[in-house]
Amino acid sequence: xxxxxxxxxxxxxxxxxxxxxxxxxxxxxxxxxxxxxxxxxxxxxxxxxxxxxxxxxxxxxxxxxxxxxxxxxxxxxxxxxxxxxxxxxxxxxxxxxxxxxxxxxxxxxxxxxxxxxxxxxxxxxxxxxxxxxxxxxxxxxxxxxxxxxxxxxxxxxxxxxxxxx
Numbered sequence: 001x002x003x004x005x006x007x008x009x010x011x012x013x014x015x016x017x018x019x020x021x022x023x024x025x026x027x028x029x030x031x032x033x034x035x036x037x038x039x040x041x042x043x044x045x046x047x048x049x050x051x052x053x054x055x056x057x058x059x060x061x062x063x064x065x066x067x068x069x070x071x072x073x074x075x076x077x078x079x080x081x082x083x084x085x086x087x088x089x090x091x092x093x094x095x096x097x098x099x100x101x102x103x104x105x106x107x108x109x110x111x112x113x114x115x116x117x118x119x120x121x122x123x124x125x126x127x128x129x130x131x132x133x134x135x136x137x138x139x140x141x142x143x144x145x146x147x148x149x150x151x152x153x154x155x156x157x158x159x160x161x162x163x164x165x
Contacts, residue, residue, distance in 0.1 A: 017057070018101055018160055021050040026153030029094055033149035039090030047097025054101050067100040073107050074099025091148045098156045106159045113162075114155025122146055 029043040048071055055063030055070075075096035081087040095114070099107050125146055 015160075017050075018054055019157075021047065021054065021101060022098070022153070022156050022160055025050065025097070026149075026156060029090075029149045030147075030153050033090070033147040037145070037147060038088070039094055039149055041090075041093065044090070044093035044097035047094065048100045051097065051100025051102070055103060066103040070099035070101070070103040070107050071096045072099070073104050074102075074110075077107070077111050087148055091152060094149060094152055098152065102156065102159060109162060110155045110159035112155075113158040114151050117154040117158075118146070118148060118151035121151055 025043050025047045029039050032043070033039050048067075051070065052064055052067040055067035057063070059066060075092060078087060078092040078095045082089060082092045095110075098110065102110055
């Protein structure tokens, strides 16, 4: 019982660090993706290093292994979509970086929530495009691609809120 009470504050500070990492790095990647339609390497690297640090803090060297497995898993899950032409390389690297923080256990939740958020964003874009066409504004700029960092950030935050490590 004494051990559990000593560990709880450490785990609470880990959760705060994970949420802070997700919001700061995710927010910066979203802002850059929306503004420039690209994600610089700074944000995936920050997520990767922060994820490794969080995992090391919670589980020592075993946590580093979990972080690297999570990064590899995040990379492989989104690599398929990149190879099919449906996603950019920055999105793949961002999910790999967040995979380090999430580990393999929460990565599946993040991927599912990311797919759900991406689908909702895509439906909103298609709906807006259809509305513009219905209003007769065919000459206006049409959406050719959808920035995916917002979906990734939403998926990661939802995975943190819903899944246990």
